[in-house]
Amino acid sequence: MTWTQDAVVRSEDERTTASPSGRTRDARRRKRPSTRWSHLVFVAPALVVYGFFVIKPLLTSVQYSFYDWNGIGASTWVGLDNYRRILGDSSQLAIVGHAFELIIFFTVVPVVLGLVAAALMHGLPQGSFATVSRTVLFIPQVIPLVAAGIVWDWVYSSDGVANQILSAIGLGGLTRPWLADFSTALPAVGLIGSWVMLGLCTLLLLTGINKIDPSLYEAARIDGANRLREFVHVTLPGLRREIGVCVTVTMIAALASFDIIYISTQGGPGRSTMVPGVEIYRLAFTQREIGQASAMAVILMVLVLVTIIPIQRFTQRTDS
């Protein structure tokens, strides 16, 4: 507030000191020589930093991916060999499959549950309950994913609360170390992602649903639509943008997952929870296969791009 007042006062000062005619001439003179090229000065610093620490490493990644290199000695040009080895190896392709399987948990579960919650809560008055629920549901977004991994590692362990609850409700036969079991490790890790994303999606959709024009709902009611039809014909189209945001954010998180997996399973047992991000780390820093790691890095980048762009196109379409 004081800032703006200050600005106004200043410009008033300038106005009184400059003579009217002088001012217009000044402005004109000032406008001409300041070609817009000189304004690139404003964008240049950001471009330079971004270019040097993001674009350059990106290009280096592509370059490394054509070589066989252990990071220390001499490197050999191998062309597309690194890509062939990944794309021709079923165990490496399974890793990409895991990333897509995680989308079910990171994206589908939170978006569907969030939609149901938002539809039911629609039009709820703002109150302390809304504030409390917003605070609680955001906590998983605020803590580091590493912490989420540690917390859930304990929940899923043999002595953890998951098995405790199962035993308590008479399903003791199902208890197991969830993250160490080949058949349950990936879904268990996926559910950590659901837990992290659920709050964000619910709150985004709640915010979005309260922005939908109430007259649309009234029209639907006058037409005699039941709640389900109302949901399909008014709520879903009205939330298209928010759904698109949820899907985009959660899909990138699923495809590029690292922290949760690294902390809770390291990609194990066996390679049942290995995902591209952790595999890049393993190849580069434990196997010393820089070329392989870089090829995987490029594949992951392409994967994210080809997954995200169609979603963006579909949901960002302007409703003219």
Add this chain to the structure above:
Amino acid sequence: MSAPARSHLTGRAMLVLFMVLTLIPFVTLFSTALQPPGTIPTGVSWPSDPHWGNFVDAWRIANLGPLLRSSLLIVLGVVPASLFLAVLAGYGLATLRVPFSNAIFVFFVLGLTIPFESLITPLYYQMQSLGLLNSRWALILPLIALYMPFGVFWMRAHFLSVPAELTEAATIDGAGPWRALRHVHLPLAMPAMSSLAILLFLWTWNQFVLALVLVDDPLKRTMAGALGAFQGQYGTDIVLLSAGALLIMAPTVIVFVIFQRQFSRALLQGAVKG
């Protein structure tokens, strides 16, 4: 009871369920942290004799004091610089309409889809050749760059929302682009900037993979990086690990609860814009 009221009740019940699901893991962590040191507790059980001293031990073992300092240093290195660069670039792209502004903008936005893991290998060798490995600069410099796409996107969106008349008025008053930015635009950009600052603070504080790769010494890492190291070292001592994890999480959660409104707004807007 009318149909909407009933659905509100179901909705509330569902939200309560979501809240319980969100909190259960923390409750079990907390009850575990209070068990006798060195034991292997099970699930949730309120200890008959809570060992609050576990938190004191964990504070000491996890070096929480130096850790907080280190994380703060990294945040101070990243956030102001990111803000400054993003404001300049966003202003240039939105208000001044520099040449090729659309191409430059797309070039930045594509960066939003780059997974950090895809860059860790080349960044490692880049930092090695710059002689910065295992220093805080190894995290600060790449993070400023990695947050640039989002920062530019965010600030450009803000400057586009400013009425053109304001800029014109400033120009007529004889203010050059710098003066107009300083005296007219910056005061108006404060809310957008503070939201961006909150997001950048959170992301920096919680950044793990870069810390893992570029900095070996947990005391020079981000909070999340240090937590990862702590788990690697004390993963078998569940009681100590739980106490340590809670302590390492505490600063963010406390700051979040205090600035709940601002955080929520930033997180929601950030998701929609991202």
